[in-house]
Amino acid sequence: MTTITVDNINSRAELKRKTAKPLLWIGIMSIVMFFGGWTSAVIVSKGSISDWLSIHLPNAFYVSSVIIVLSSIFFHLGYLAIKKDQKKTLFIFVLLTLLSGFGFVISQYLGWKTLYENGIVATGSSSTNASSYLYLITFFHVLHLLAGLISLIVVSVKSKKERYSSSNFLGVELSLIYWHFLGALWIYLFIFLKYIA
Amino acid sequence: MSTHHHHHEDFLFKYIFSTDHKMISKQFLITGFLMGFIGMVMSTLFRLQLGWPGESFWLVDALMGSWAEDGVMAPDKYLSLVTMHGTIMVFFLLTAGLSGTFSNLLIPLQIGARDMASGFLNMLSYWFFFVSSVIMLISLGVEGGAASAGWTIYPPLSALPQAIPGSGLGMTLWLVSMAIFIVSSLLGSLNYIVTILNLRTKGMSMTRLPLTIWAFLLTAIIGVLSFPVLLSAALLLVFDRSFGTSFFLSDIYIGGQVLEHSGGSPILFEHLFWFLGHPEVYIVLLPALGITSEIISTMSRKPIFGYRAMIGSMLAIAFLSFIVWGHHMFVTGMNPFLGAVFTFTTLLIAIPSAVKVFNYLTTLWKGNIVYSPAALFSIGLVSTFISGGVTGLVLGDSALDINVHDTYFVVGHFHIVMGLSAIFGMFAGVYHWFPKLFGRMMNNKLGNVHFWITIVSAYGVFFPMHFLGLAGVPRRYYTNSNFPLFDNMVDINELVSTFAIIAAVGQLLFMFNFIYSALRGPKAPMNPWRANSLEWTAPVEHIHGNWYGDIPEVHRWAYDYSKVDESGEYIGGEDFIPQTVPLAENEHDGGGH
Ligand code: HEM
Numbered sequence A: 001m002t003t004i005t006v007d008n009i010n011s012r013a014e015l016k017r018k019t020a021k022p023l024l025w026i027g028i029m030s031i032v033m034f035f036g037g038w039t040s041a042v043i044v045s046k047g048s049i050s051d052w053l054s055i056h057l058p059n060a061f062y063v064s065s066v067i068i069v070l071s072s073i074f075f076h077l078g079y080l081a082i083k084k085d086q087k088k089t090l091f092i093f094v095l096l097t098l099l100s101g102f103g104f105v106i107s108q109y110l111g112w113k114t115l116y117e118n119g120i121v122a123t124g125s126s127s128t129n130a131s132s133y134l135y136l137i138t139f140f141h142v143l144h145l146l147a148g149l150i151s152l153i154v155v156s157v158k159s160k161k162e163r164y165s166s167s168n169f170l171g172v173e174l175s176l177i178y179w180h181f182l183g184a185l186w187i188y189l190f191i192f193l194k195y196i197a
Numbered sequence B: 001m002s003t004h005h006h007h008h009e010d011f012l013f014k015y016i017f018s019t020d021h022k023m024i025s026k027q028f029l030i031t032g033f034l035m036g037f038i039g040m041v042m043s044t045l046f047r048l049q050l051g052w053p054g055e056s057f058w059l060v061d062a063l064m065g066s067w068a069e070d071g072v073m074a075p076d077k078y079l080s081l082v083t084m085h086g087t088i089m090v091f092f093l094l095t096a097g098l099s100g101t102f103s104n105l106l107i108p109l110q111i112g113a114r115d116m117a118s119g120f121l122n123m124l125s126y127w128f129f130f131v132s133s134v135i136m137l138i139s140l141g142v143e144g145g146a147a148s149a150g151w152t153i154y155p156p157l158s159a160l161p162q163a164i165p166g167s168g169l170g171m172t173l174w175l176v177s178m179a180i181f182i183v184s185s186l187l188g189s190l191n192y193i194v195t196i197l198n199l200r201t202k203g204m205s206m207t208r209l210p211l212t213i214w215a216f217l218l219t220a221i222i223g224v225l226s227f228p229v230l231l232s233a234a235l236l237l238v239f240d241r242s243f244g245t246s247f248f249l250s251d252i253y254i255g256g257q258v259l260e261h262s263g264g265s266p267i268l269f270e271h272l273f274w275f276l277g278h279p280e281v282y283i284v285l286l287p288a289l290g291i292t293s294e295i296i297s298t299m300s301r302k303p304i305f306g307y308r309a310m311i312g313s314m315l316a317i318a319f320l321s322f323i324v325w326g327h328h329m330f331v332t333g334m335n336p337f338l339g340a341v342f343t344f345t346t347l348l349i350a351i352p353s354a355v356k357v358f359n360y361l362t363t364l365w366k367g368n369i370v371y372s373p374a375a376l377f378s379i380g381l382v383s384t385f386i387s388g389g390v391t392g393l394v395l396g397d398s399a400l401d402i403n404v405h406d407t408y409f410v411v412g413h414f415h416i417v418m419g420l421s422a423i424f425g426m427f428a429g430v431y432h433w434f435p436k437l438f439g440r441m442m443n444n445k446l447g448n449v450h451f452w453i454t455i456v457s458a459y460g461v462f463f464p465m466h467f468l469g470l471a472g473v474p475r476r477y478y479t480n481s482n483f484p485l486f487d488n489m490v491d492i493n494e495l496v497s498t499f500a501i502i503a504a505v506g507q508l509l510f511m512f513n514f515i516y517s518a519l520r521g522p523k524a525p526m527n528p529w530r531a532n533s534l535e536w537t538a539p540v541e542h543i544h545g546n547w548y549g550d551i552p553e554v555h556r557w558a559y560d561y562s563k564v565d566e567s568g569e570y571i572g573g574e575d576f577i578p579q580t581v582p583l584a585e586n587e588h589d590g591g592g593h
């Protein structure tokens, strides 16, 4: 077997440095199109139904919005910290982010519970298109958020073990980009569901 | 013992779970062709029924068994076959098979990269495709038969499991298979885009890229933006089918019973579907256009005419493809003003398409053409792109489309412009890059015969369909002989079916050539077509990392064919100058540097 020098791509790390972020960004673009498909569907459905029922969003969803903004701030502070090599601070902020992430999921659950108790259901004969969309869109946002939570768990374990430093924080950055995106997506969906749907 | 174990692993990771783009390319090619073969056999079966309705055929009996009592296929199985044929041809052969093969093979080799951005995601992309293919085929054997709502799976047929036999488990498996397919396609596209943007070798600027790469890039971008929308539509459909929502359903009576569904709209599904569906035809077409641009320039021994105009027109087509979907929906009661808008945007696509055709013809004009099978199929694509494009103008115009919507006119149109163009591009690509794929040459004589049989019989199948359509023959009908109105269409239908059989038999020639050459063909030289692009500087044998030693550097665009100096002599003494040759002093780079 002939050996080949893998010169232009010096190592896996180098390859990852060059491509991981663009891969994530393009993945995010397709998630945007996915939710874009559904929110456009809401507009089309609303336009074709004369008795479209608008639904008051439960208070818990307002709490969700506050939590997710806070969590993004925490994570960003952690990111700024690791850039200055403050490894312990990173860990604390990632942990806070993770906790608020769980808080977000709980608040979503409470929101669905309120809806359900008020007779607003996702499926079946007493559901309406508006209620089905509401559950579906928020539920799939949470599904995407679970992926974010998993990445946060990985990042928090690694930062506990002090694997990141001011010269090596790509993992933090990737997780951060995705988390910010999830926050922005939620804010968009929240505004959309409140004012348009 | 440990060596044995090691060997075993080697095999597994070299041929099965390979992360090498060249192996993955072959996996896509072979899986895609197998699916395409099945799709073609299906079309032969239902063409037998359409040409000679109600007659008994040994072939139909042998292949369809109890679905074709006495060799005559059952009406609902006809619908299953048409649906599966369309699905397989569009998605499995011409999306995954075409892009998967050539994006994988050519992106790293033509831009000068060791491999894809992520070999792992690339491998996953293939295996998701494989699993979705298997599920789609399994759905042929389930109770009630495969999905039967057409490849466009409009509700309510697709949304109500009790609607027709194929709406049951077959439809469910269709949705499962396509969801997995979409994941595969997204993973592939992600990789293609990032690799092209980030891993080009030194000197390979965007305006020095071969047009193949531009085409694959835009195809992948379209895929990443449109497939997620199909996924979102498919999920809504799943919820309507199984969880009691009513996104696409309203006021339905079935067998005298009122269903609970209310408030939904099947038209919504059409919007979501065609938001993917139209870009999808360019996902199928653009790679073929890229492949033939490359081949036509190489085989005419001339630089591609209007390199930048080619890129510009592909960009324009990619952009426009997202704002024309309504032309599939002119008959849905669409507001005529909106119809006019979609007519306008649709007709706009004629402009970049005409630019491309013009550039192809100008490149060929006075070229020193080498009539290899690849060149012939490329020229065949130019032909089908024109003749299918012209009927596109008719269908794009709402006032005209309404008259021929859902007739054989449409079937003729899209087969020529999308089916034939893309499959010709794919054949051209296989003949041209076979030496890169398998290190051996295909037989040119057989290839030429294959081309002539294919183009004559393909036009023989699809051209007369326009007349059937103009006479009002609807598509997706099991038989035309039950309507006295169409009695004088019998001869045309027989003619079409006869050509379909010839076309199918002609493909056996290709299969033989392909398999025989892969095993026994003459060994390929490094640069058999005397071409400029980087893949021909890589060794014939497949090595991990593509080049021994350093990755070559690029100094010029890929189209310096028959370039002469002031005295009229070929620069470098040959009629081609590989991209790795530095520019001479005062020499101008065609890419615009
Ligand atoms: C072997 C050559 C082929 C023949 C003889 C053939 C024949 C046909 C016929 C007669 C129909 C219409 C049946 C009906 O409406 O009742 C049909 C449908 C279709 N074909 Fe082909 N076809 C061939 C190859 C292809 C290729 C290469 C493509 C790729 C684009 C393709 C894509 C489709 C699609 C999308 C439909 C529509 C299916 C539907 O109505 O849902 N076909 N084919």
Ligand SMILES: [Cu+2]
Residues within 6 Å of the ligand: B277, B278, B281, B324, B325, B327, B328
């Ligand atoms: Cu279209």
